[in-house]
Amino acid sequence: MRRAIGIAVLGAGTVGTEVLRLLAEQGDELAARVGAPLELRGVAVRRPDRVRDLPVDPALFTKDAAALVIRPDVDVVVELVGGVELTRGWLLSALAAGKSVVTANKALLAEAAAALQDAAAGSGAHLYYEASVGAAIPLLRPLRESLAGDRVHRVLGIVNGTTNYILSRMDATGASFDDALEEATALGYAEADPTGDVEGFDAAYKAAILASLAFHTTVTGDQVHREGITEVTAADIASARATGATIKLLCVCERGEEGISVRVHPAMVPRAHPLAGVGDAFNAVFVEAESAGSLMFYGRGAGGAPTASAVLGDLVTVARAVAEGRPGTAESRHAELPVLPMADTITRYHVSLDVADRPGVLAAVAAAFSQRDVSIRTVRQEGLGGDASLVLVTHAARDGDLAATVEDLRHLDAVRSVRSVLRVEGGEL
Numbered sequence: 425m426r427r428a429i430g431i432a433v434l435g436a437g438t439v440g441t442e443v444l445r446l447l448a449e450q451g452d453e454l455a456a457r458v459g460a461p462l463e464l465r466g467v468a469v470r471r472p473d474r475v476r477d478l479p480v481d482p483a484l485f486t487k488d489a490a491a492l493v494i495r496p497d498v499d500v501v502v503e504l505v506g507g508v509e510l511t512r513g514w515l516l517s518a519l520a521a522g523k524s525v526v527t528a529n530k531a532l533l534a535e536a537a538a539a540l541q542d543a544a545a546g547s548g549a550h551l552y553y554e555a556s557v558g559a560a561i562p563l564l565r566p567l568r569e570s571l572a573g574d575r576v577h578r579v580l581g582i583v584n585g586t587t588n589y590i591l592s593r594m595d596a597t598g599a600s601f602d603d604a605l606e607e608a609t610a611l612g613y614a615e616a617d618p619t620g621d622v623e624g625f626d627a628a629y630k631a632a633i634l635a636s637l638a639f640h641t642t643v644t645g646d647q648v649h650r651e652g653i654t655e656v657t658a659a660d661i662a663s664a665r666a667t668g669a670t671i672k673l674l675c676v677c678e679r680g681e682e683g684i685s686v687r688v689h690p691a692m693v694p695r696a697h698p699l700a701g702v703g704d705a706f707n708a709v710f711v712e713a714e715s716a717g718s719l720m721f722y723g724r725g726a727g728g729a730p731t732a733s734a735v736l737g738d739l740v741t742v743a744r745a746v747a748e749g750r751p752g753t754a755e756s757r758h759a760e761l762p763v764l765p766m767a768d769t770i771t772r773y774h775v776s777l778d779v780a781d782r783p784g785v786l787a788a789v790a791a792a793f794s795q796r797d798v799s800i801r802t803v804r805q806e807g808l809g810g811d812a813s814l815v816l817v818t819h820a821a822r823d824g825d826l827a828a829t830v831e832d833l834r835h836l837d838a839v840r841s842v843r844s845v846l847r848v849e850g851g852e853l
Contacts, residue, residue, distance in 0.1 A: 442729055493517055526742055530626070641760050663776055
């Protein structure tokens, strides 16, 4: 066995607790996989004097994370605190000092991945973050390693378990958004403040990470178009069901001739598509590559145990490299493709209109689409008289032209209201 690899853990919350437990329980097995013992040097927490039911020497708990990450006897820093400002400083200091880093911090990576990667490259340290997207689902490593010789065209998937549970329950039971959210909260799938999930922030962070790796381009969270699910109604779910679809909050990363688009929004997905059947709090991601074709990754995308599994997978990989004296490799950002605004992204709309039931209405609606060079693929009329509605699905067009068409429709005399507007992904309706 080689010399011991010193480990510093930042944070002892849900995931940190599970990581510390597994390090203690599986220490001998992990050492055999690494080829060197893994020795815990310290655990940074807010309240080091708090009594914890953990197999960790209480003397190892400290409040001084900044000092812990640069200690000479620390080789790898495992960051499980979350947040951006404090953790960015700690990890940049650790990497500059030659300490390798394993993190699950999606918000930090979405904002400062390039700076962290540059710091790692400058010192030869390793930077791994598999747990930041999809928890235990092996997704990032295939993108950064297995598909490094291929060209990825598209990444499409469900990357937030909370919103997927809510939308799945709305689809299965006809519940409202508020009722489904209340159920998700009671089961522990939603936080007390669910804003980060239901407004799409969590998924947007993950989209930035996925796009950066897939397209060898720096993508930050603020470049991701983001829409949440709070406006999705039971009527939208019913309309989707009537067209043979369901609604999912999707992460969509695409490479085109003019650049890349990165977006998170609810969309109608045909029930024949595999993503439509992904229920509960599960995640699933499709990767479409030029030579490899379509690949699907599926599993539980959150939770202490699944996330800890991914963290330990990274830790073993990094510790093995440290034990063998292998320096880290710089992340490829050679392409640096432009990130297109949402208005220039090509997509399709499903539009439901409350209209007057009289001659010429369909012609007026069709003319509004034609004026923006948007082609209509299908039209369906529902109801008669005062309850008449038109449901239209467009062909692919610029999102800016589609959005402008919807605004034009709001001002037509024949259109009493625009009931709903949803994008369509994953096939034809």
